[in-house]
Amino acid sequence: YGEISLKDIDQVAKSSFPLCMRHLFEKLREDHHLKHAGRMQLGLFLKGVGLNVDDSLAFWREEFSKKVGLEKFEKEYAYNIRHNYGKEGKKTDYTPYSCQKIILSTPGVGDHHGCPYRHFGEENLRAALSRMGVNSRAMEDVMGKVRNRDYQLACTLTFEALHAAPCDAGINHPNQYFSDSQRLLK
Ligand code: SF4
Structure with missing residues (x-):
């Protein structure tokens, strides 16, 4: 996989995301929230397209903090994102869904x-x-x-x-x- 950076993400979502991921992406932008299974499906896909862990945290933080606030994001959601990148817990490197x-x-x-x-x-x-x-x-x-x-x-x-x-x-x-x-x- 190559790398995409956060500033390009809206543009590449439009040009190159399949419908399943576009839908999750647009809903996240709209609602500033996604439930767990949606966060997993989109989050691991984004990891697969080359968004690094820091950009990924910034991406989810930007949206979730509008809904649940920064503090709650850091407490309840940031862990899972780092976890998907193998940075927490068992340090398993999770693969994107087929x-x-x-x-x-x-x-x-x-x-x-x-x-x-x-x-x-x-x-x-x-x-x-x-x-x-x-x-x-x-x-x-x-x-x-x-x-x-x-x-x-x-x-x-x-x-x-x-x-x-x-x-x-x-x-x-x-x-x-x-x-x-x-x-x-x-
Ligand atoms: Fe396409 Fe596969 Fe996504 Fe369905 S799950 S929209 S078939 S990429």
Whole structure:
């Protein structure tokens, strides 16, 4: 993995995050909060794209302190972020989640983790895809894959539509989506 810095994060989120991560990212910016499973899914992805632990702490602190205050952030949330980077506890270096793991997760009410191709209703999914810039023709192909429960293929078609380039290997991992996208954009 390369490195991305905090100042570029909004721009790369727009250009290169898969829908699952874009959704979490936008919800965090909007609500200044994410529940635990969402923090894990997005946090480990961000680690995978090369955000270092200090930038990561700054990123979550900026949002969470607007909601819960700085003190509570440092007390209750900062530990977990350092923990994800192997800086606390057993010092395990946690790996970002694969598509398969995310697709099999079970988000409840108020949760924003999971795979939108699987977990969004049709209307929400169409709206989200259109905000991403998927045109109406590609949209129907994507929705066809969703109806067949081929969620990763739906994500692959989205990738291809947004990058105007083939993704022959298919999407298996959000961090693969990201690195394939960055490669094409550079
Ligand atoms: Fe994310 Fe994978 Fe779902 Fe795409 S298929 S939105 S990368 S979990």
